[in-house]
Amino acid sequence: MPLSVEQLAPIRHDGHVAVIAGPGSGKTRVLVAAIALALEEVKWPRSVACITYSKECVRELEQRLSNMGVVNEKGIFVGTVHSFSLTRIIKPFASCVPKFLPQVYRVATESELDSCKRRASQNCPAANIHQALKMRRSSFERSVDWRASDPVSARYIDTYESILRSEGLIDYDDMPLLAYKLLKIDWIRKAVRAWYPRIFVDEYQDLGVVLNSLVELLCLSGERNASRLFAVGDIDQAIYSFTGATPHLFKELALRQDVADFYLYQNYRSGEMIVRASLGALGKEREYLCGESVGEFRFCNIKGDTYAQSQFVVSKLLPDLMNRFPLEKIGILYREAWVGDRLSSELETNAIPYVRCDKKAIIPRSSSLGQFLISCTEWYSLDDESKPLLRDVVRLAYNVFGFDEKDELEESLFEFLTTTPSNSAFEWLLAFSSWSLKWRELDATNGDDWALLDKLLAISNPINGSIPLQSIIPQQEAIQLSTFHSSKGREFDAVILLGMDSGIFPGSFDTSDTKIEEARRLMYVGVTRARFELYCVFNHNNYSPWLPELKKRLNLQAPPA
Numbered sequence: 001m002p003l004s005v006e007q008l009a010p011i012r013h014d015g016h017v018a019v020i021a022g023p024g025s026g027k028t029r030v031l032v033a034a035i036a037l038a039l040e041e042v043k044w045p046r047s048v049a050c051i052t053y054s055k056e057c058v059r060e061l062e063q064r065l066s067n068m069g070v071v072n073e074k075g076i077f078v079g080t081v082h083s084f085s086l087t088r089i090i091k092p093f094a095s096c097v098p099k100f101l102p103q104v105y106r107v108a109t110e111s112e113l114d115s116c117k118r119r120a121s122q123n124c125p126a127a128n129i130h131q132a133l134k135m136r137r138s139s140f141e142r143s144v145d146w147r148a149s150d151p152v153s154a155r156y157i158d159t160y161e162s163i164l165r166s167e168g169l170i171d172y173d174d175m176p177l178l179a180y181k182l183l184k185i186d187w188i189r190k191a192v193r194a195w196y197p198r199i200f201v202d203e204y205q206d207l208g209v210v211l212n213s214l215v216e217l218l219c220l221s222g223e224r225n226a227s228r229l230f231a232v233g234d235i236d237q238a239i240y241s242f243t244g245a246t247p248h249l250f251k252e253l254a255l256r257q258d259v260a261d262f263y264l265y266q267n268y269r270s271g272e273m274i275v276r277a278s279l280g281a282l283g284k285e286r287e288y289l290c291g292e293s294v295g296e297f298r299f300c301n302i303k304g305d306t307y308a309q310s311q312f313v314v315s316k317l318l319p320d321l322m323n324r325f326p327l328e329k330i331g332i333l334y335r336e337a338w339v340g341d342r343l344s345s346e347l348e349t350n351a352i353p354y355v356r357c358d359k360k361a362i363i364p365r366s367s368s369l370g371q372f373l374i375s376c377t378e379w380y381s382l383d384d385e386s387k388p389l390l391r392d393v394v395r396l397a398y399n400v401f402g403f404d405e406k407d408e409l410e411e412s413l414f415e416f417l418t419t420t421p422s423n424s425a426f427e428w429l430l431a432f433s434s435w436s437l438k439w440r441e442l443d444a445t446n447g448d449d450w451a452l453l454d455k456l457l458a459i460s461n462p463i464n465g466s467i468p469l470q471s472i473i474p475q476q477e478a479i480q481l482s483t484f485h486s487s488k489g490r491e492f493d494a495v496i497l498l499g500m501d502s503g504i505f506p507g508s509f510d511t512s513d514t515k516i517e518e519a520r521r522l523m524y525v526g527v528t529r530a531r532f533e534l535y536c537v538f539n540h541n542n543y544s545p546w547l548p549e550l551k552k553r554l555n556l557q558a559p560p561a
Contacts (some may be wrong), residue, residue, distance in 0.1 A: 010262040018254040018261045019232045022288050024269025027232050032064040032228050038198040047075030051084050052202035055107050056366045080174055083213045085179035108169040120160035127156035137173050137244050138209045140180050164333045174211040183217040193227045204233035206240045206246040212249045239522045269491055271295015274530050280550035282524040297554055300537040306499045309537045310343040313496055314350050321494050331480045331492035333526045339499045340481050353478035357486050377473045380422045422469040425460035484526040495530035500538040558561035
Protein backbone atom coordinates (compact mmCIF):
# COMPACT_ATOMS: atom_id res chain seq x y z
CA MET A 1 0.00 0.00 0.00
CA PRO A 2 1.48 3.40 -0.96
CA LEU A 3 2.12 6.00 1.70
CA SER A 4 -0.73 8.43 2.32
CA VAL A 5 -0.51 12.20 1.95
CA GLU A 6 -0.44 12.41 5.76
CA GLN A 7 2.50 9.98 5.92
CA LEU A 8 4.45 11.62 3.08
CA ALA A 9 4.33 15.13 4.55
CA PRO A 10 7.06 14.68 7.22
CA ILE A 11 9.26 12.70 4.83
CA ARG A 12 9.29 15.57 2.34
CA HIS A 13 9.97 18.28 4.93
CA ASP A 14 13.40 19.89 4.68
CA GLY A 15 14.31 20.44 8.34
CA HIS A 16 13.93 19.02 11.83
CA VAL A 17 10.80 16.88 12.19
CA ALA A 18 8.77 15.46 15.07
CA VAL A 19 6.14 12.91 14.02
CA ILE A 20 3.42 12.26 16.61
CA ALA A 21 2.22 8.85 15.53
CA GLY A 22 -0.78 7.11 17.06
CA PRO A 23 -1.13 3.30 17.30
CA GLY A 24 -1.37 1.52 13.96
CA SER A 25 -0.63 4.72 12.03
CA GLY A 26 2.22 3.22 10.00
CA LYS A 27 4.95 5.15 11.80
CA THR A 28 7.58 2.49 11.10
CA ARG A 29 6.79 2.64 7.38
CA VAL A 30 7.20 6.41 7.52
CA LEU A 31 10.48 6.14 9.41
CA VAL A 32 11.92 3.54 7.04
CA ALA A 33 10.84 5.52 3.96
CA ALA A 34 12.47 8.65 5.40
CA ILE A 35 15.72 6.73 6.05
CA ALA A 36 15.71 5.32 2.53
CA LEU A 37 15.26 8.82 1.06
CA ALA A 38 18.06 10.19 3.26
CA LEU A 39 20.41 7.46 2.04
CA GLU A 40 19.85 8.65 -1.51
CA GLU A 41 20.96 12.13 -0.49
CA VAL A 42 23.76 11.34 1.97
CA LYS A 43 26.77 9.82 0.22
CA TRP A 44 29.50 7.58 1.59
CA PRO A 45 31.55 8.01 3.78
CA ARG A 46 28.76 10.00 5.42
CA SER A 47 25.65 8.09 6.39
CA VAL A 48 22.60 8.12 8.65
CA ALA A 49 21.99 6.92 12.19
CA CYS A 50 18.72 5.55 13.51
CA ILE A 51 18.47 5.28 17.30
CA THR A 52 15.66 3.37 18.95
CA TYR A 53 14.59 2.09 22.35
CA SER A 54 15.25 -1.65 22.28
CA LYS A 55 17.04 -4.40 20.38
CA GLU A 56 13.63 -5.71 19.35
CA CYS A 57 12.87 -2.37 17.67
CA VAL A 58 16.31 -2.54 16.04
CA ARG A 59 15.51 -5.92 14.50
CA GLU A 60 12.21 -4.70 13.09
CA LEU A 61 13.81 -1.63 11.53
CA GLU A 62 16.65 -3.66 10.05
CA GLN A 63 14.19 -6.13 8.59
CA ARG A 64 12.12 -3.33 7.03
CA LEU A 65 15.27 -1.71 5.63
CA SER A 66 16.47 -5.07 4.34
CA ASN A 67 13.19 -5.49 2.48
CA MET A 68 13.97 -2.17 0.76
CA GLY A 69 17.53 -3.31 0.01
CA VAL A 70 19.27 -0.73 2.24
CA VAL A 71 20.15 -2.57 5.47
CA ASN A 72 23.73 -3.27 4.37
CA GLU A 73 24.29 0.24 3.10
CA LYS A 74 27.82 1.32 4.01
CA GLY A 75 28.02 3.13 7.33
CA ILE A 76 24.32 3.06 8.26
CA PHE A 77 23.79 2.70 11.99
CA VAL A 78 20.64 1.15 13.46
CA GLY A 79 20.80 0.49 17.18
CA THR A 80 20.03 1.53 20.74
CA VAL A 81 21.20 4.75 22.36
CA HIS A 82 23.75 2.76 24.38
CA SER A 83 25.10 1.10 21.26
CA PHE A 84 25.33 4.45 19.43
CA SER A 85 27.09 6.03 22.40
CA LEU A 86 29.65 3.25 22.67
CA THR A 87 30.37 2.30 19.07
CA ARG A 88 29.96 5.68 17.35
CA ILE A 89 31.28 8.09 19.99
CA ILE A 90 33.26 6.47 22.83
CA LYS A 91 35.25 3.87 20.87
CA PRO A 92 36.31 6.19 18.02
CA PHE A 93 37.09 9.27 20.12
CA ALA A 94 37.77 8.45 23.81
CA SER A 95 41.42 7.58 23.17
CA CYS A 96 41.94 11.06 21.67
CA VAL A 97 41.17 12.73 25.00
CA PRO A 98 43.96 12.35 27.59
CA LYS A 99 42.94 10.50 30.79
CA PHE A 100 39.34 10.27 29.67
CA LEU A 101 39.25 6.48 30.10
CA PRO A 102 41.83 3.81 30.93
CA GLN A 103 43.86 2.77 27.89
CA VAL A 104 42.21 -0.65 28.02
CA TYR A 105 38.60 -0.82 29.17
CA ARG A 106 35.56 -3.03 28.75
CA VAL A 107 31.94 -3.28 29.85
CA ALA A 108 31.57 -4.80 33.31
CA THR A 109 29.74 -8.06 33.88
CA GLU A 110 26.84 -8.22 36.33
CA SER A 111 29.00 -9.83 39.01
CA GLU A 112 31.66 -7.15 38.57
CA LEU A 113 29.04 -4.41 38.88
CA ASP A 114 27.68 -5.95 42.08
CA SER A 115 31.20 -6.03 43.50
CA CYS A 116 31.86 -2.38 42.61
CA LYS A 117 28.55 -1.29 44.15
CA ARG A 118 29.30 -3.15 47.38
CA ARG A 119 32.75 -1.57 47.63
CA ALA A 120 31.28 1.88 47.03
CA SER A 121 28.67 1.23 49.73
CA GLN A 122 31.38 0.32 52.21
CA ASN A 123 32.95 3.74 51.61
CA CYS A 124 29.56 5.51 51.67
CA PRO A 125 27.39 3.50 54.10
CA ALA A 126 24.79 6.26 54.41
CA ALA A 127 23.98 6.27 50.70
CA ASN A 128 20.77 4.87 49.25
CA ILE A 129 22.16 2.91 46.30
CA HIS A 130 18.95 2.97 44.25
CA GLN A 131 18.54 6.71 44.76
CA ALA A 132 22.19 7.40 43.94
CA LEU A 133 22.18 5.34 40.73
CA LYS A 134 18.95 7.01 39.61
CA MET A 135 20.57 10.40 40.21
CA ARG A 136 23.63 9.31 38.23
CA ARG A 137 21.63 8.44 35.11
CA SER A 138 20.63 12.06 34.59
CA SER A 139 23.74 13.76 35.93
CA PHE A 140 25.24 15.15 32.75
CA GLU A 141 26.42 18.43 34.28
CA ARG A 142 27.91 17.84 37.73
CA SER A 143 27.92 21.36 39.08
CA VAL A 144 28.35 22.57 42.64
CA ASP A 145 24.56 22.87 42.86
CA TRP A 146 24.19 19.28 41.68
CA ARG A 147 26.46 18.03 44.45
CA ALA A 148 24.75 20.20 47.04
CA SER A 149 21.34 18.81 46.10
CA ASP A 150 22.28 15.36 47.47
CA PRO A 151 25.87 15.26 48.75
CA VAL A 152 25.61 11.68 50.04
CA SER A 153 24.48 10.32 46.65
CA ALA A 154 27.05 12.48 44.86
CA ARG A 155 29.85 11.02 46.98
CA TYR A 156 28.60 7.49 46.28
CA ILE A 157 28.55 8.20 42.53
CA ASP A 158 32.12 9.54 42.60
CA THR A 159 33.32 6.52 44.60
CA TYR A 160 31.51 3.98 42.42
CA GLU A 161 32.86 5.47 39.19
CA SER A 162 36.37 5.65 40.62
CA ILE A 163 36.23 1.95 41.49
CA LEU A 164 34.97 1.10 38.00
CA ARG A 165 37.80 3.00 36.31
CA SER A 166 40.45 1.50 38.60
CA GLU A 167 39.34 -1.90 37.29
CA GLY A 168 39.29 -0.74 33.66
CA LEU A 169 35.50 -0.99 33.50
CA ILE A 170 32.49 0.99 32.33
CA ASP A 171 28.81 0.14 32.81
CA TYR A 172 25.68 0.71 30.71
CA ASP A 173 24.82 4.00 32.37
CA ASP A 174 28.34 5.20 31.59
CA MET A 175 27.79 4.91 27.84
CA PRO A 176 25.47 7.89 27.21
CA LEU A 177 27.10 9.89 30.04
CA LEU A 178 30.58 9.48 28.55
CA ALA A 179 29.24 10.11 25.04
CA TYR A 180 27.70 13.36 26.26
CA LYS A 181 31.00 14.50 27.76
CA LEU A 182 32.81 13.73 24.50
CA LEU A 183 30.22 15.58 22.43
CA LYS A 184 30.77 18.66 24.55
CA ILE A 185 34.22 18.83 22.91
CA ASP A 186 33.82 21.00 19.82
CA TRP A 187 35.85 19.01 17.29
CA ILE A 188 34.33 15.66 18.34
CA ARG A 189 30.81 17.06 18.04
CA LYS A 190 31.62 18.36 14.55
CA ALA A 191 33.16 15.03 13.54
CA VAL A 192 30.07 13.02 14.62
CA ARG A 193 27.79 15.48 12.81
CA ALA A 194 29.88 15.14 9.66
CA TRP A 195 29.73 11.36 9.98
CA TYR A 196 25.96 11.34 10.54
CA PRO A 197 24.32 14.46 9.06
CA ARG A 198 20.92 12.79 9.44
CA ILE A 199 19.78 11.34 12.75
CA PHE A 200 16.54 9.41 13.12
CA VAL A 201 14.99 8.55 16.48
CA ASP A 202 12.23 5.99 16.97
CA GLU A 203 10.07 5.80 20.12
CA TYR A 204 11.44 9.15 21.31
CA GLN A 205 9.11 9.22 24.31
CA ASP A 206 10.76 6.09 25.75
CA LEU A 207 14.36 7.32 25.60
CA GLY A 208 14.21 10.13 28.10
CA VAL A 209 16.80 12.63 29.25
CA VAL A 210 19.77 10.54 28.05
CA LEU A 211 18.84 10.67 24.40
CA ASN A 212 17.39 14.16 24.60
CA SER A 213 20.70 15.58 25.81
CA LEU A 214 22.63 13.89 22.98
CA VAL A 215 20.08 15.08 20.42
CA GLU A 216 20.33 18.66 21.63
CA LEU A 217 24.11 18.60 21.21
CA LEU A 218 24.07 17.00 17.76
CA CYS A 219 20.98 18.56 16.22
CA LEU A 220 19.42 21.40 18.17
CA SER A 221 22.29 23.55 19.43
CA GLY A 222 21.76 26.18 16.71
CA GLU A 223 25.27 25.66 15.43
CA ARG A 224 26.10 25.58 11.75
CA ASN A 225 26.09 22.15 10.06
CA ALA A 226 24.19 20.48 12.89
CA SER A 227 22.69 17.08 12.09
CA ARG A 228 19.08 17.07 10.89
CA LEU A 229 16.65 15.32 13.25
CA PHE A 230 13.70 13.10 12.32
CA ALA A 231 11.97 11.97 15.52
CA VAL A 232 8.96 9.68 15.86
CA GLY A 233 7.00 9.03 19.04
CA ASP A 234 3.73 9.11 20.94
CA ILE A 235 3.49 10.30 24.54
CA ASP A 236 0.27 8.29 24.92
CA GLN A 237 2.42 5.15 24.60
CA ALA A 238 5.07 6.22 27.13
CA ILE A 239 5.18 3.28 29.56
CA TYR A 240 8.80 3.04 30.67
CA SER A 241 9.25 5.65 33.40
CA PHE A 242 10.99 3.00 35.53
CA THR A 243 13.87 3.08 33.01
CA GLY A 244 14.15 6.85 33.13
CA ALA A 245 11.86 7.68 30.19
CA THR A 246 10.59 11.25 30.32
CA PRO A 247 7.70 11.62 27.83
CA HIS A 248 7.25 15.36 28.25
CA LEU A 249 10.61 15.86 26.49
CA PHE A 250 9.08 14.64 23.22
CA LYS A 251 6.15 17.01 23.68
CA GLU A 252 8.58 19.87 24.26
CA LEU A 253 10.55 18.84 21.18
CA ALA A 254 7.42 18.97 19.00
CA LEU A 255 6.64 22.48 20.30
CA ARG A 256 10.04 23.94 19.43
CA GLN A 257 10.03 26.70 16.81
CA ASP A 258 12.85 25.03 14.86
CA VAL A 259 11.05 21.66 14.70
CA ALA A 260 8.09 20.97 12.43
CA ASP A 261 5.44 18.75 14.01
CA PHE A 262 3.34 16.28 12.01
CA TYR A 263 0.46 14.13 13.27
CA LEU A 264 -0.51 10.67 12.03
CA TYR A 265 -4.16 10.22 13.00
CA GLN A 266 -5.22 7.31 10.78
CA ASN A 267 -5.22 3.92 12.51
CA TYR A 268 -4.69 1.26 9.85
CA ARG A 269 -4.58 -1.60 12.37
CA SER A 270 -7.67 -1.67 14.55
CA GLY A 271 -11.39 -1.66 13.93
CA GLU A 272 -13.68 1.13 15.11
CA MET A 273 -14.83 -0.62 18.30
CA ILE A 274 -11.23 -1.23 19.36
CA VAL A 275 -10.21 2.38 18.69
CA ARG A 276 -13.15 3.61 20.76
CA ALA A 277 -12.24 1.21 23.56
CA SER A 278 -8.65 2.44 23.50
CA LEU A 279 -9.76 6.01 24.22
CA GLY A 280 -11.75 4.72 27.16
CA ALA A 281 -8.61 3.02 28.46
CA LEU A 282 -6.56 6.19 27.98
CA GLY A 283 -9.23 8.42 29.49
CA LYS A 284 -8.53 11.23 27.02
CA GLU A 285 -9.96 12.53 23.78
CA ARG A 286 -7.97 12.01 20.59
CA GLU A 287 -8.82 12.59 16.94
CA TYR A 288 -7.78 9.15 15.69
CA LEU A 289 -9.51 7.76 12.62
CA CYS A 290 -10.03 4.13 11.68
CA GLY A 291 -10.76 2.28 8.47
CA GLU A 292 -13.86 0.43 7.35
CA SER A 293 -13.38 -2.44 9.81
CA VAL A 294 -15.78 -2.34 12.76
CA GLY A 295 -13.88 -4.73 14.98
CA GLU A 296 -15.30 -6.70 17.88
CA PHE A 297 -15.03 -5.96 21.60
CA ARG A 298 -16.35 -8.25 24.30
CA PHE A 299 -16.41 -8.00 28.09
CA CYS A 300 -15.91 -11.36 29.85
CA ASN A 301 -17.34 -11.11 33.35
CA ILE A 302 -15.91 -13.98 35.47
CA LYS A 303 -16.72 -14.91 39.05
CA GLY A 304 -13.19 -15.47 40.24
CA ASP A 305 -9.57 -14.36 40.26
CA THR A 306 -6.95 -14.88 37.54
CA TYR A 307 -7.01 -18.67 38.15
CA ALA A 308 -10.70 -18.81 37.20
CA GLN A 309 -10.13 -16.29 34.43
CA SER A 310 -7.32 -18.42 32.96
CA GLN A 311 -9.58 -21.47 32.97
CA PHE A 312 -12.28 -19.49 31.19
CA VAL A 313 -9.85 -18.24 28.55
CA VAL A 314 -8.50 -21.73 27.82
CA SER A 315 -11.81 -23.60 27.89
CA LYS A 316 -14.19 -21.02 26.40
CA LEU A 317 -12.38 -18.39 24.35
CA LEU A 318 -9.40 -20.16 22.78
CA PRO A 319 -11.20 -23.12 21.10
CA ASP A 320 -13.20 -20.73 18.92
CA LEU A 321 -10.32 -18.34 18.28
CA MET A 322 -7.96 -21.17 17.30
CA ASN A 323 -10.44 -22.27 14.66
CA ARG A 324 -10.46 -18.81 13.08
CA PHE A 325 -6.95 -17.39 13.53
CA PRO A 326 -3.40 -18.77 13.31
CA LEU A 327 -2.12 -19.52 16.81
CA GLU A 328 0.69 -16.97 16.57
CA LYS A 329 -1.88 -14.27 15.74
CA ILE A 330 -3.60 -14.71 19.11
CA GLY A 331 -2.12 -12.70 21.96
CA ILE A 332 -2.99 -13.00 25.66
CA LEU A 333 -1.79 -10.00 27.65
CA TYR A 334 -1.46 -9.51 31.40
CA ARG A 335 0.24 -6.91 33.55
CA GLU A 336 2.45 -9.13 35.74
CA ALA A 337 4.38 -12.29 34.85
CA TRP A 338 2.83 -14.25 37.74
CA VAL A 339 -0.49 -14.13 35.90
CA GLY A 340 1.33 -15.73 32.96
CA ASP A 341 2.43 -18.54 35.29
CA ARG A 342 -1.19 -19.38 36.04
CA LEU A 343 -2.19 -19.16 32.41
CA SER A 344 0.69 -21.25 31.10
CA SER A 345 -0.12 -24.00 33.58
CA GLU A 346 -3.68 -24.13 32.26
CA LEU A 347 -2.46 -24.17 28.65
CA GLU A 348 -0.09 -27.05 29.38
CA THR A 349 -2.88 -29.04 31.02
CA ASN A 350 -4.90 -28.66 27.81
CA ALA A 351 -1.92 -29.34 25.50
CA ILE A 352 -2.20 -25.95 23.79
CA PRO A 353 1.15 -24.71 22.44
CA TYR A 354 2.24 -21.31 23.68
CA VAL A 355 5.26 -19.02 23.74
CA ARG A 356 6.00 -16.74 26.65
CA CYS A 357 7.20 -13.29 25.64
CA ASP A 358 7.67 -11.91 29.14
CA LYS A 359 10.58 -12.16 31.59
CA LYS A 360 9.89 -15.89 31.98
CA ALA A 361 10.63 -16.53 28.29
CA ILE A 362 13.33 -19.12 27.60
CA ILE A 363 14.56 -16.95 24.76
CA PRO A 364 13.64 -13.26 25.16
CA ARG A 365 12.34 -11.57 22.05
CA SER A 366 14.84 -8.78 22.71
CA SER A 367 17.78 -11.20 22.51
CA SER A 368 19.79 -10.96 19.29
CA LEU A 369 21.49 -14.25 20.10
CA GLY A 370 18.13 -15.87 20.74
CA GLN A 371 16.83 -14.75 17.37
CA PHE A 372 20.00 -16.05 15.75
CA LEU A 373 19.47 -19.47 17.33
CA ILE A 374 15.87 -19.51 16.11
CA SER A 375 17.14 -18.69 12.62
CA CYS A 376 19.61 -21.57 12.90
CA THR A 377 16.87 -24.08 13.64
CA GLU A 378 14.95 -22.76 10.64
CA TRP A 379 18.08 -23.07 8.50
CA TYR A 380 18.53 -26.72 9.46
CA SER A 381 14.88 -27.55 8.84
CA LEU A 382 14.63 -25.68 5.51
CA ASP A 383 18.16 -26.28 4.30
CA ASP A 384 18.20 -22.63 3.31
CA GLU A 385 21.19 -20.43 2.58
CA SER A 386 23.02 -18.80 5.49
CA LYS A 387 22.64 -15.29 4.11
CA PRO A 388 19.48 -14.44 6.11
CA LEU A 389 21.42 -15.26 9.30
CA LEU A 390 24.21 -12.81 8.58
CA ARG A 391 22.29 -9.85 9.93
CA ASP A 392 21.80 -11.56 13.31
CA VAL A 393 25.46 -12.48 13.67
CA VAL A 394 26.69 -9.00 12.79
CA ARG A 395 24.23 -7.55 15.29
CA LEU A 396 25.78 -9.63 18.07
CA ALA A 397 28.94 -7.60 17.69
CA TYR A 398 27.04 -4.31 17.34
CA ASN A 399 28.78 -3.31 14.15
CA VAL A 400 32.33 -3.71 15.49
CA PHE A 401 33.28 -5.27 12.16
CA GLY A 402 33.72 -3.27 9.03
CA PHE A 403 31.43 -3.52 6.04
CA ASP A 404 34.21 -5.13 3.98
CA GLU A 405 34.35 -8.14 6.37
CA LYS A 406 30.82 -9.23 5.41
CA ASP A 407 31.97 -11.94 3.00
CA GLU A 408 34.40 -13.43 5.52
CA LEU A 409 31.67 -13.49 8.15
CA GLU A 410 29.17 -15.16 5.83
CA GLU A 411 31.71 -17.78 4.76
CA SER A 412 32.58 -18.59 8.37
CA LEU A 413 28.92 -18.91 9.31
CA PHE A 414 28.14 -21.17 6.38
CA GLU A 415 31.06 -23.44 7.25
CA PHE A 416 29.96 -23.66 10.86
CA LEU A 417 26.37 -24.58 10.01
CA THR A 418 27.29 -27.15 7.37
CA THR A 419 29.81 -28.95 9.57
CA THR A 420 28.02 -28.87 12.94
CA PRO A 421 25.20 -31.38 13.40
CA SER A 422 22.13 -30.23 15.32
CA ASN A 423 21.04 -33.59 16.76
CA SER A 424 22.52 -32.66 20.16
CA ALA A 425 21.62 -29.21 21.45
CA PHE A 426 24.36 -29.33 24.08
CA GLU A 427 27.12 -30.26 21.63
CA TRP A 428 25.90 -27.70 19.09
CA LEU A 429 25.82 -24.92 21.68
CA LEU A 430 29.32 -25.85 22.88
CA ALA A 431 30.55 -25.68 19.29
CA PHE A 432 28.80 -22.35 18.79
CA SER A 433 30.35 -21.00 21.98
CA SER A 434 33.80 -21.80 20.61
CA TRP A 435 33.05 -20.53 17.09
CA SER A 436 31.66 -17.23 18.37
CA LEU A 437 34.61 -16.34 20.63
CA LYS A 438 35.70 -13.54 18.31
CA TRP A 439 32.31 -11.90 18.57
CA ARG A 440 31.96 -12.64 22.27
CA GLU A 441 35.24 -10.86 23.05
CA LEU A 442 34.32 -7.79 21.00
CA ASP A 443 30.64 -7.66 21.88
CA ALA A 444 30.67 -4.77 24.31
CA THR A 445 27.00 -4.04 24.97
CA ASN A 446 25.35 -7.43 24.78
CA GLY A 447 26.19 -9.28 28.00
CA ASP A 448 22.64 -10.54 28.51
CA ASP A 449 22.77 -12.39 25.20
CA TRP A 450 25.86 -14.32 26.17
CA ALA A 451 24.34 -15.10 29.57
CA LEU A 452 21.49 -16.67 27.57
CA LEU A 453 24.00 -19.03 25.92
CA ASP A 454 25.12 -20.25 29.34
CA LYS A 455 21.48 -20.71 30.36
CA LEU A 456 20.71 -22.78 27.26
CA LEU A 457 23.79 -24.93 27.85
CA ALA A 458 22.47 -25.70 31.33
CA ILE A 459 19.00 -26.53 29.99
CA SER A 460 20.38 -28.86 27.33
CA ASN A 461 22.90 -30.63 29.56
CA PRO A 462 22.80 -34.30 28.44
CA ILE A 463 22.77 -35.59 32.03
CA ASN A 464 19.09 -36.35 31.47
CA GLY A 465 19.55 -37.50 27.89
CA SER A 466 20.53 -35.78 24.67
CA ILE A 467 17.97 -33.51 23.00
CA PRO A 468 18.06 -31.91 19.54
CA LEU A 469 18.68 -28.20 19.06
CA GLN A 470 15.14 -27.67 17.81
CA SER A 471 13.65 -28.87 21.13
CA ILE A 472 14.97 -25.93 23.17
CA ILE A 473 13.72 -23.34 20.69
CA PRO A 474 10.14 -22.19 21.41
CA GLN A 475 7.54 -23.05 18.80
CA GLN A 476 6.73 -20.14 16.53
CA GLU A 477 3.21 -21.36 15.73
CA ALA A 478 1.82 -20.96 19.22
CA ILE A 479 -0.37 -18.73 21.38
CA GLN A 480 1.60 -15.62 22.34
CA LEU A 481 1.71 -14.85 26.08
CA SER A 482 2.98 -11.40 26.94
CA THR A 483 2.95 -8.71 29.58
CA PHE A 484 1.47 -5.39 28.50
CA HIS A 485 4.96 -3.91 28.49
CA SER A 486 6.41 -6.68 26.30
CA SER A 487 3.54 -6.33 23.82
CA LYS A 488 4.65 -2.82 22.84
CA GLY A 489 5.27 -2.66 19.10
CA ARG A 490 3.39 -5.89 18.35
CA GLU A 491 -0.04 -6.59 16.89
CA PHE A 492 -2.39 -9.58 16.90
CA ASP A 493 -5.56 -10.48 15.05
CA ALA A 494 -7.22 -11.30 18.39
CA VAL A 495 -6.17 -10.05 21.84
CA ILE A 496 -7.31 -11.25 25.25
CA LEU A 497 -6.67 -8.89 28.17
CA LEU A 498 -6.45 -11.09 31.25
CA GLY A 499 -6.80 -9.89 34.84
CA MET A 500 -8.43 -6.52 34.20
CA ASP A 501 -9.10 -6.20 37.92
CA SER A 502 -8.77 -3.55 40.57
CA GLY A 503 -5.40 -4.06 42.23
CA ILE A 504 -3.90 -4.73 38.80
CA PHE A 505 -5.32 -1.80 36.80
CA PRO A 506 -4.46 0.28 38.71
CA GLY A 507 -2.01 -1.72 40.79
CA SER A 508 -1.27 -1.28 44.46
CA PHE A 509 2.02 0.34 43.44
CA ASP A 510 0.27 3.00 41.31
CA THR A 511 0.21 5.43 44.21
CA SER A 512 0.69 8.80 42.52
CA ASP A 513 -1.16 10.66 39.78
CA THR A 514 1.87 10.21 37.52
CA LYS A 515 1.91 6.43 38.03
CA ILE A 516 -1.84 6.17 37.55
CA GLU A 517 -1.57 8.05 34.25
CA GLU A 518 1.15 5.68 33.10
CA ALA A 519 -0.95 2.67 34.11
CA ARG A 520 -3.75 4.01 31.91
CA ARG A 521 -1.28 4.45 29.05
CA LEU A 522 -0.16 0.86 29.60
CA MET A 523 -3.76 -0.33 29.37
CA TYR A 524 -4.12 1.78 26.20
CA VAL A 525 -1.08 0.07 24.67
CA GLY A 526 -2.61 -3.34 25.38
CA VAL A 527 -5.98 -2.47 23.85
CA THR A 528 -4.37 -1.09 20.68
CA ARG A 529 -2.49 -4.34 19.97
CA ALA A 530 -5.72 -5.86 18.58
CA ARG A 531 -6.63 -5.78 14.89
CA PHE A 532 -10.01 -7.49 14.70
CA GLU A 533 -11.16 -8.82 18.08
CA LEU A 534 -10.55 -7.80 21.69
CA TYR A 535 -11.66 -9.60 24.84
CA CYS A 536 -11.51 -7.98 28.29
CA VAL A 537 -11.52 -10.60 31.07
CA PHE A 538 -12.10 -9.48 34.67
CA ASN A 539 -13.34 -10.48 38.10
CA HIS A 540 -17.04 -9.66 38.48
CA ASN A 541 -16.54 -8.54 42.10
CA ASN A 542 -13.25 -6.72 41.66
CA TYR A 543 -13.09 -5.14 38.22
CA SER A 544 -10.85 -2.23 37.24
CA PRO A 545 -12.47 1.15 37.96
CA TRP A 546 -11.57 2.13 34.40
CA LEU A 547 -13.79 -0.49 32.75
CA PRO A 548 -17.02 1.54 33.15
CA GLU A 549 -15.45 4.20 30.95
CA LEU A 550 -14.95 1.58 28.23
CA LYS A 551 -18.62 0.65 28.67
CA LYS A 552 -19.59 4.28 28.19
CA ARG A 553 -17.50 4.54 25.01
CA LEU A 554 -18.87 1.31 23.57
CA ASN A 555 -22.40 1.12 24.95
CA LEU A 556 -21.90 -2.58 25.63
CA GLN A 557 -22.88 -4.88 28.47
CA ALA A 558 -20.24 -4.40 31.14
CA PRO A 559 -19.83 -4.23 34.89
CA PRO A 560 -22.09 -1.76 36.64
CA ALA A 561 -20.63 1.72 36.86
